[in-house]
Amino acid sequence: MEKDFQSAYQEEKHKLQHTLDEVDAQLNRLQQIPVYTGHDFTEQVLEAGREEQRKTLAKSAREPYFGRLDFAENGSGERQPLYIGKVGVGKSEIDDQPLVVDWRAPVASLFYSFTGGEEMAEYESPEGLIEGLVYLKRNIVIRQRLLERLADTYDRESTEPVVTDEFLVYRLGENKDNKLRDIVSTIQAEQDRIIRAVKNTALVIQGVAGSGKTTVALHRLAFLLYQYQEQVSAEKMIIFAPNNMFLDYISEVLPELGVGDIQQSTFADWAQSILDSDIRLIPASETYEYWFESPDRPEVSEETPSRFKGSIGFMKLVREFVERLERTAVPEMDFSPWDGAVLSRDEIMDWFSNEYRHYPLAKRKERVIARIHRWVEMRLKKAPSEAIRKERKKKASQREKSYGNKWPKYEPLALYKQLFKTGKITGDAESLAAVWEQIPAPILKSVSAELKKDRIRDEDLPALVYIHTLLNEMDGSRRFDHVVIDEAQDFSPFHVALLDLYVRGSSFTILGDLSQGIHAYRGVQAWEEMSSLFPEENTDYFPLTRSYRSTMEIIEFANIILERGVRNGITAVPVFRSGDPVRMLECTPDNRPAVIADYWQQLQAKDYRTTAILTRTLHEAQALHEQLTAAGLDIHLIDGGKAAYQGGHSILPVYLSKGLEFDAVIVTDVDTDHYRNDSWDAKLLYVGCTRALHELWLLHGEQLPEYVTAEADQSAAQ
Numbered sequence: 001m002e003k004d005f006q007s008a009y010q011e012e013k014h015k016l017q018h019t020l021d022e023v024d025a026q027l028n029r030l031q032q033i034p035v036y037t038g039h040d041f042t043e044q045v046l047e048a049g050r051e052e053q054r055k056t057l058a059k060s061a062r063e064p065y066f067g068r069l070d071f072a073e074n075g076s077g078e079r080q081p082l083y084i085g086k087v088g089v090g091k092s093e094i095d096d097q098p099l100v101v102d103w104r105a106p107v108a109s110l111f112y113s114f115t116g117g118e119e120m121a122e123y124e125s126p127e128g129l130i131e132g133l134v135y136l137k138r139n140i141v142i143r144q145r146l147l148e149r150l151a152d153t154y155d156r157e158s159t160e161p162v163v164t165d166e167f168l169v170y171r172l173g174e175n176k177d178n179k180l181r182d183i184v185s186t187i188q189a190e191q192d193r194i195i196r197a198v199k200n201t202a203l204v205i206q207g208v209a210g211s212g213k214t215t216v217a218l219h220r221l222a223f224l225l226y227q228y229q230e231q232v233s234a235e236k237m238i239i240f241a242p243n244n245m246f247l248d249y250i251s252e253v254l255p256e257l258g259v260g261d262i263q264q265s266t267f268a269d270w271a272q273s274i275l276d277s278d279i280r281l282i283p284a285s286e287t288y289e290y291w292f293e294s295p296d297r298p299e300v301s302e303e304t305p306s307r308f309k310g311s312i313g314f315m316k317l318v319r320e321f322v323e324r325l326e327r328t329a330v331p332e333m334d335f336s337p338w339d340g341a342v343l344s345r346d347e348i349m350d351w352f353s354n355e356y357r358h359y360p361l362a363k364r365k366e367r368v369i370a371r372i373h374r375w376v377e378m379r380l381k382k383a384p385s386e387a388i389r390k391e392r393k394k395k396a397s398q399r400e401k402s403y404g405n406k407w408p409k410y411e412p413l414a415l416y417k418q419l420f421k422t423g424k425i426t427g428d429a430e431s432l433a434a435v436w437e438q439i440p441a442p443i444l445k446s447v448s449a450e451l452k453k454d455r456i457r458d459e460d461l462p463a464l465v466y467i468h469t470l471l472n473e474m475d476g477s478r479r480f481d482h483v484v485i486d487e488a489q490d491f492s493p494f495h496v497a498l499l500d501l502y503v504r505g506s507s508f509t510i511l512g513d514l515s516q517g518i519h520a521y522r523g524v525q526a527w528e529e530m531s532s533l534f535p536e537e538n539t540d541y542f543p544l545t546r547s548y549r550s551t552m553e554i555i556e557f558a559n560i561i562l563e564r565g566v567r568n569g570i571t572a573v574p575v576f577r578s579g580d581p582v583r584m585l586e587c588t589p590d591n592r593p594a595v596i597a598d599y600w601q602q603l604q605a606k607d608y609r610t611t612a613i614l615t616r617t618l619h620e621a622q623a624l625h626e627q628l629t630a631a632g633l634d635i636h637l638i639d640g641g642k643a644a645y646q647g648g649h650s651i652l653p654v655y656l657s658k659g660l661e662f663d664a665v666i667v668t669d670v671d672t673d674h675y676r677n678d679s680w681d682a683k684l685l686y687v688g689c690t691r692a693l694h695e696l697w698l699l700h701g702e703q704l705p706e707y708v709t710a711e712a713d714q715s716a717a718q
């Protein structure tokens with residue numbers, strides 16, 4: 001065995017040297033070509049291509065590949081070693097095989113989909129299905145041009161049993177820094193299926209905490225760009241994430257995968273960029289204060305304004321409202337540019353309702369008014385004298401202006417206010433009453449009270465953008481080739497249906513976890529609410545049940561919270577990576593800060609790169625942060641106000657920890673004084689516990705919530 005390993009090691013070392021020599025030579029040749037700085041367009045394009053290649057080769061020269069797959073295609077019989085890297089490198093001069101295959105290439109899919117066994121393996125190539133035998137699957141770690149580690153996860157000719165997950169477990173056991181990383185070398189088969197799914201589908205993915213949803217979505221974008229080069233461009237792809245700090249946290253994956261220019265945004269920022277007018281939203285912290293900080297949080301129901309505003313029923317109502325406005329758009333009068341000349345309302349109506357009916361309302365108004373102007377100009381030409389023409393022109397211009405002012409103004413916010421019976425009603429009140437009647441009275445009352453004070457919330461944005469879209473011509477440059485929605489359980493059906501208007505071919509990747517649906521006041525409760533928005537043949541659903549982030553002990557502990565507290569039938573399957581038991585540590589209110597400081601210091605002694613203290617509320621995080629820093633500890637507060645993610649050692653309320661991960665986590669106040677015995681708080685705690693990679697400690701008072709097991713390790717941390 002040792003001998004086999006030694007010879008494999010020598011073989012790979014030799015291969016690495018050969019590859020590096022070739023990559024260096026190719027790079028060298030390119031660097032010899034002087035950089036073109038002239039104005040010839042063809043030359044500029046060629047130079048851009050060379051520059052791209054220089055960058056790619058420079059990357060390859062550090063770490064050319066991470067895997068090897070030996071495959072013999074049916075018919076050819078020849079076993080070919082394929083080296084798989086983050087970027088492909090062309091053929092060497094002595095060998096006609098590509099030197100390194102891009103991980104996104106069809107043949108590289110074998111590296112991910114093949115999980116062992118004697119049977120034939122297959123992959124979809126542009127020429128059709130290719131079948132053959134896999135002989136070897138090897139993970140290769142190269143750092144800064146040095147061969148560091150080899151791990152065979154399959155060897156057809158070996159008699160030794162191979163532990164498939166050994167390399168994965170090694171990778172998962174590493175400590176994390178402050179940014180999410182790529183996983184190209186260890187993508188798992190169930191993740192690969194999502195990454196390589198066809199473009200024009202609305203994919204809905206339910207993935208347990210830590211199943212790699214965010215990571216997979218980013219890899220999928222890189223794949224789509226490679227596979228559909230002719231149809232998609234990076235600038236026309238977007239990933240929506242919950243907040244700017246999270247966007248910062250995930251910001252390095254795409255550049256690591258060699259992909260730039262993909263838009264990354266929150267829904268609110270995108271929506272505001274579409275609406276021309278400056279809309280000031282009330283801060284998210286105020287919404288969080290209402291839903292997470294108060295002990296008397298209200299129950300969520302279909303009459304909760306945010307849920308109503310996110311429903312497809314409301315979307316239809318917005319449409320009906322705009323259609324009703326159309327009926328009363330044309331002023332109830334003829335137009336007379338000067339005494340004696342009349343353009344009848346019937347004629348104007350005919351232009352509006354027939355000739356220009358295909359234009360959206362605001363455009364139609366523009367067209368009709370421009371047509372009236374042309375009508376006036378034609379009449380002016382027939383004036384009997386120049387003096388009369390001038391006089392008429394002056395009069396006409398005043399009357400056109402005043403007639404134009406009689407038309408309603410189509411400004412989304414003003415109209416949205418009218419939709420809730422607020423502000424100046426420009427449509428026919430009798431007709432609009434049919435819309436107001438469809439809004440439950442308490443919602444109409446509370447929303448209109450807010451709108452009167454110009455208090456606009458995130459949840460108002462889908463309707464505002466929809467009104468804008470219905471009023472104006474869709475700007476083609478705003479269309480996306482593909483949209484990723486991360487943490488989609490917090491999006492409403494209205495959000496997604498609206499985005500669908502902006503996406504070619506319903507090309508979506510929608511990922512989330514219902515068990516982490518802590519924003520129940522606005523999100524979905526079942527994925528059908530999303531998938532039913534698309535034709536059945538256009539959607540696909542993938543569950544991800546394996547969790548890669550945390551140790552087995554942490555996942556098993558978190559599963560109990562789900563089973564007892566959330567009861568939605570979704571639990572996570574751990575990768576076999578064992579760590580320390582979860583610790584339950586009792587702590588009374590009087591000694592709390594000192595005890596937390598002590599435990600936190602014990603964790604720091606273990607040299608973790610990222611740790612977090614997760615409190616139940618922001619107020620507690622702020623108070624504890626003050627006490628800990630006063631005691632001289634170096635820990636920073638995450639309060640939702642910052643756009644950058646610092647990593648390191650943090651204290652934050654549990655609801656702001658969603659999407660993030662830390663080597664070790666202390667969750668404080670896990671008792672019935674802070675976590676209620678309901679599924680909402682069980683989800684909150686589930687989110688908190690599943691942030692931990694290697695260690696999880698829970699501090700609690702007297703009474704544990706029903707969904708927390710006391711069976712975890714009771715021993716005090718030493």
Ligand SMILES: Nc1ncnc2c1ncn2[C@@H]1O[C@H](COP(=O)(O)OP(=O)(O)OP(=O)(O)O)[C@@H](O)[C@H]1O
Nearest residue numbers: 183186187188209210211212213214215548549659
């Ligand atoms: N195939 C894999 N190989 C190595 N690491 C992986 C793999 N899949 C996921 N991971 C790691 O698991 C962790 C969780 O990934 P990610 O944050 O993408 O999951 P998620 O499903 O979005 O999590 P959550 O919903 O809990 O926020 C990350 O550290 C990621 O690098």
